[in-house]
Amino acid sequence: MTKRRSTLARLDRDHHLHPFTDPKVLIEEGGPTVIESGQG
Secondary structure, X not given: OOHHHHHHXXXXXXXXOOOOOOXXXXXXXXXXXXXXXXXX
């Protein structure tokens, strides 16, 4: 995981809990999925 993606994942985890997120499962799965860029 790049430093930028790692930082974004940490910020998401620390400051935003999605309504249907199970925090235990989120931690077990390695944290949130962060998409840095896309095409098309």
